[in-house]
Amino acid sequence: MIKLEHVSKVYGNGTKGLDDVSLEIQNGEFVAIIGLSGAGKSTLIRTINKMIDITDGSLTVDGVDVSTLKGKSLRKFRRKIGMVFQSFNLVTKVSVINNVLTARAADMSFLRIFLGLYKKTDKVKALEALDKVGILDKAYIRADQLSGGQQQRVALARTLAQDPEIILADEPVAALDPVMAETVMDDFKRINKEMGITVLINIHHVDLALQYADRIIGIKAGKIVYDGPSSAITEDTLQTIYGRKLTDDEFMKEKK
Amino acid sequence: MFDDLIHVFVPRTYKLSNGKIVKEKVSKSPYIIIILILMVIGCGKIVGFNFSQLIKRGHFFFDMLKKMFPCNWSYWPMMKKAMLDTIIMSILGSVIGCVVALPVSFFLSANFKISKVITVSSRIVITLFRTLPIMVFACFFQLLFGMGTFTGTLAISVFTFTICTKMMYEYIETVDMGAYEAIQSTGASRIKCIWTSIWPQVKGYFFSTVLLTLETNVKSASILGYVGAGGIGIVLDSQLSLRKYSNLGLVVLVMTLTVVALEFLARYGRRKLSDV
Numbered sequence: 001m002i003k004l005e006h007v008s009k010v011y012g013n014g015t016k017g018l019d020d021v022s023l024e025i026q027n028g029e030f031v032a033i034i035g036l037s038g039a040g041k042s043t044l045i046r047t048i049n050k051m052i053d054i055t056d057g058s059l060t061v062d063g064v065d066v067s068t069l070k071g072k073s074l075r076k077f078r079r080k081i082g083m084v085f086q087s088f089n090l091v092t093k094v095s096v097i098n099n100v101l102t103a104r105a106a107d108m109s110f111l112r113i114f115l116g117l118y119k120k121t122d123k124v125k126a127l128e129a130l131d132k133v134g135i136l137d138k139a140y141i142r143a144d145q146l147s148g149g150q151q152q153r154v155a156l157a158r159t160l161a162q163d164p165e166i167i168l169a170d171e172p173v174a175a176l177d178p179v180m181a182e183t184v185m186d187d188f189k190r191i192n193k194e195m196g197i198t199v200l201i202n203i204h205h206v207d208l209a210l211q212y213a214d215r216i217i218g219i220k221a222g223k224i225v226y227d228g229p230s231s232a233i234t235e236d237t238l239q240t241i242y243g244r245k246l247t248d249d250e251f252m253k254e255k256k
Numbered sequence: 257m258f259d260d261l262i263h264v265f266v267p268r269t270y271k272l273s274n275g276k277i278v279k280e281k282v283s284k285s286p287y288i289i290i291i292l293i294l295m296v297i298g299c300g301k302i303v304g305f306n307f308s309q310l311i312k313r314g315h316f317f318f319d320m321l322k323k324m325f326p327c328n329w330s331y332w333p334m335m336k337k338a339m340l341d342t343i344i345m346s347i348l349g350s351v352i353g354c355v356v357a358l359p360v361s362f363f364l365s366a367n368f369k370i371s372k373v374i375t376v377s378s379r380i381v382i383t384l385f386r387t388l389p390i391m392v393f394a395c396f397f398q399l400l401f402g403m404g405t406f407t408g409t410l411a412i413s414v415f416t417f418t419i420c421t422k423m424m425y426e427y428i429e430t431v432d433m434g435a436y437e438a439i440q441s442t443g444a445s446r447i448k449c450i451w452t453s454i455w456p457q458v459k460g461y462f463f464s465t466v467l468l469t470l471e472t473n474v475k476s477a478s479i480l481g482y483v484g485a486g487g488i489g490i491v492l493d494s495q496l497s498l499r500k501y502s503n504l505g506l507v508v509l510v511m512t513l514t515v516v517a518l519e520f521l522a523r524y525g526r527r528k529l530s531d532v
Contacts, residue, residue, distance in 0.1 A: 049441055078443030089434030094456045102435075102452040106444040113451050155438070162442050 327505030349412025
């Protein structure tokens with residue numbers, strides 16, 4: 001369970017990333033975080049695995065106070081949290097399978113990493129992860145030769161190879177075309193339902209958020225302005241989150 | 257023609273057929289060129305460089321060339337060892353220097369936010385060392401470790417280190433940090449993140465740097481012998497002072513061929529590495 005109590009984040013230049021945020025996320029939930037660019041979505045996601053330090057309040061994950069973690073204990077904590085990025089963040093110039101295997105690096109000795117000697121069990125795990133996202137046949141191709149959608153699925157496989165309990169995704173479909181975006185969202189949904197992994201996703205596409213997530217968190221200027229089931233979202237709530245009404249054009253598909 | 261030349265310095269005023277007046281704007285470049293020419297002449301005077309000397313004694317160069325070639329092939333067995341030393345010194349020195357430079361350059365890159373104080377101060381120290389030419393290192397190590405190829409290899413290693421470190425940390429600062437962040441988020445330590453995400457991005461450039469330093473090191477290695485740091489320089493020095501021009505001819509020929517061959521190999525290797 002992820003629990004935030006009165007969490008604030010003020011950046012060095014005085015910008016408020018998060019402003020008194022309190023929320024609870026149960027294990028196995030599929031949560032979409034929506035809001036304008038700069039509203040604090042990325043900050044919220046990154047505070048959970050302490051890629052960003054909070055400046056006030058308390059944040060616990062499964063009872064562990066995240067702000068006290070550092071060094072070895074922080075790295076151990078991060079192993080159970082997977083992260084997926086807007087720009088995929090793969091190691092270009094390296095094969096797909098080796099990209100997925102980097103997720104196992106945290107548990108290996110440096111000598112093995114230095115020599116590139118991955119264990120057989122790790123390789124099998126990596127291949128299985130690739131199979132789960134449907135790109136097993138691309139395992140030995142260089143990552144930069146794949147299309148954007150395929151690269152994002154490699155990134156997802158990398159996260160799966162880490163055996164995470166939570167997946168944080170920062171705008172995972174923003175760089176993809178609508179069809180590919182749905183495929184990747186399907187992958188997220190399947191992972192969430194079949195493997196019971198908690199998924200926290202930042203997303204700009206409101207319709208995808210409504211379609212896939214069980215719960216929506218709307219964030220505006222660092223504050224939570226909506227937190228509830230996706231079925232209860234109305235045009236008025238969207239207006240509060242985005243500051244104005246969304247037109248039909250701003251949805252990828254027709255509204256239901 | 258002469259009239260136009262004058263007006264390079266003195267601006268003219270043109271009157272167009274419709275009565276408009278256009279005042280020419282003179283360029284500064286003729287003045288700069290004149291100043292530069294005067295400076296070259298002045299500097300030549302200071303260091304005593306004059307063309308008459310070059311014309312009067314220049315033909316001795318061709319006399320010397322005539323004495324050098326055809327060269328004395330029977331001298332090869334005597335110089336073989338020294339030539340091999342030179343090549344091995346430069347290869348070993350380049351490799352050692354670069355291999356030591358690699359971890360240091362990761363340490364000195366600003367990307368990993370290690371410690372600003374350490375990064376900046378170490379960079380200053382290395383920059384100071386980089387100002388020293390390879391011959392200064394060779395002289396210094398010759399005092400410490402005596403004459404011979406060890407001194408030469410060490411001088412080349414240190415010199416290569418100072419250059420390779422700078423080239424590498426500047427390159428490392430331009431790489432994409434996205435993958436680093438991704439692997440960091442899996443809970444891997446900094447060194448593991450670097451090796452899995454940054455090294456694959458910079459290794460092509462690193463190997464190409466090794467070859468680049470090798471290219472320049474072969475040339476410097478051939479004169480290190482002058483200060484007692486081993487290699488073909490010793491032979492060059494002795495045969496020159498003994499006026500054994502035909503031996504000298506062979507030394508120069510072999511040196512030229514070696515440098516050209518190594519440069520060619522290095523360039524070929526770097527081209528092959530361009531997409532690694």
